[in-house]
Amino acid sequence: MTSSPPLVEAGPPAVRARGPRRSFGDVVAVAGVDLDIAPGAVFGLLGPDGAGKSTLIRLLATVLRPDGGEAEVFGSSVTSAAAVVTPQIGYMSQRFSMYPDLTVAENLEFFATVRGVARAERRSRAAALLASMGLAEFADRQAQYLSGGMKQKLMLATTLMHEPDLLLLDEPTNFLDITSIRWVERFLIAWPRELLVITHDRSFMDRVVTHVMGIHRQKVRKIAGTTDSYYGQIAQDEEIYEKTRLNDEPSLDETRETYYERQRFADVFAQAKRIPRSRIRDLAHLELNLAGMGAPPNWEAEW
DSSP states (O other): OOOOOOOOOOSSOSEEEEEEEEEETTEEEEOSOEEEEOTTOEEEEEOOTTSSHHHHHHHHTTSSOOSEEEEEETTEETTTTHHHHGGGEEEEOSSOOSOTTSBHHHHHHHHHHHTTOOHHHHHHHHHHHHHHTTOGGGTTSBGGGSOHHHHHHHHHHHHHTTOOSEEEEESTTTTOOHHHHHHHHHHHHHOOSEEEEEOSOHHHHHHHOSEEEEEETTEEEEEESOHHHHHHHHHHHHHHHHHHHHHHSOOHHHHHHHHHHHHHHHHHHHHHHTOOHHHHHHHHHHHHHHHHTTOOTTOOOOO
């Protein structure tokens, strides 16, 4: 039986985002996201593919620079104070990002050195992490020859070498067997600080997190509890949205009435301006068709 996730503490948010935006060419990946993560909170981030989840995490991790808006980690800006933020973050990408021609031990040594970990601590931390993840016997194997699950474990180990305050994990259970997934679960449940994790494994997320949030219609929705609670709230919101949309659209009778009124106006207008009657009728018929397809009520044909 696993222990409960850490209690959320009061105080200034560990992570605060106000409208960070990021585009790739003409594609807007993230826009209008407002987010607060309280001290001690463990968040799971949901959303369909292409919703901007990975981009949001990369912005918080200072891997990407936002085009606009602002985000802070422990009170420091991810743009103007990235050098302060980066050492406090442990970011694990969903893509394998280790050096393939270095061994497992060499990768750990390299990334720990980059993060400023002292030599004596590097060795003791690497030994402990490799033993706990079942990688000790593969310490001298080049990363390119590891299995998919071992590569995931190596990335997680390098993420933890400098003992970060905030973990940002993008699909950490990819390629892992059930035994390794259970190890990651136990580790994250015992994690004493803040965590933001992306995963499509809802059962894994429910066992690990204190809060669930998702990017829906380019807005962040946040709820304390499980993924079932989150999706239940989204379903209610969608029902309200659909009812509002239908109420705001003109009825078919209203559309027909507008059509016939414009037909009558077209007759008078054609006689006054001597415009071919067939041309005006075509335009009016086009406008009716567009209205039936959901065109805005204030759409008007250019005569």
